[in-house]
Amino acid sequence: MSRPADYSLPTETVGLTGPVRKPAPGTKPLRGDLAHIALAGQYLATQYVVPLCRKIGPNSVHLRLAMREDADIGASLPAGTPVELLDCAGEWAWIACGPEGPSGYVQLGTLEPTE
Numbered sequence: 833m834s835r836p837a838d839y840s841l842p843t844e845t846v847g848l849t850g851p852v853r854k855p856a857p858g859t860k861p862l863r864g865d866l867a868h869i870a871l872a873g874q875y876l877a878t879q880y881v882v883p884l885c886r887k888i889g890p891n892s893v894h895l896r897l898a899m900r901e902d903a904d905i906g907a908s909l910p911a912g913t914p915v916e917l918l919d920c921a922g923e924w925a926w927i928a929c930g931p932e933g934p935s936g937y938v939q940l941g942t943l944e945p946t947e
Contacts, residue, residue, distance in 0.1 A: 839882055839931075842872050852876070857897045858906025861918055861928035861935040868918060870931035883916030883928070887944040895936025899924040907934035917943070 852875060854862075860875070861868040867877035892910045896903040899921060909915070909929070919926040920940060927943075928935035 839869050842869075855933075858895060858904075858936050859933045861916070861926070861931065861933060863926075866919055866926075868916070868928060868931045881918050883918050886915050886917045886927070886946070888913045888915060888938075889942050889944050891942065893938045893942045895927070895934055895938060897936060899937045903937070906936045915943070 854875075860871060861883075862871055862875050862877060865878045867875055867880050869880045869882045871877075872880045888909050888911055890911050892908060894905040895907045895909065897906050898904075913929070915927040915929055917925055917927055918935075923940050924937050925940045925943060926935065926937055
């Protein structure tokens with residue numbers, strides 16, 4: 833199993849005090865229902881996740897903006913790139929290159945297998 837990414841959990845009450853500009857899709861790991869734990873004091877989400885460390889497998893990948901092969905591409909990552917796994921749904925994984933992104937969806941099988 834993958835080890836958790838090295839992020840500490842917030843120790844005080846998390847809250848926002850005014851309007852926050854939503855980042856462009858495919859940038860920061862933020863959805864309405866889920867966000868990277870490091871974004872807890874900056875953006876509002878239903879849940880925050882401590883990601884698991886993984887790597888892109890032997891082939892480069894395109895980060896998709898939705899869980900579909902025909903979805904727009906937000907970024908491309910070369911083989912072996914360290915990434916953070918935030919969520920899985922079926923054969924799709926939502927990953928990011930840290931709390932500053934980029935983020936997007938890839939087929940789960942494109943990640944290196946876990947030990």
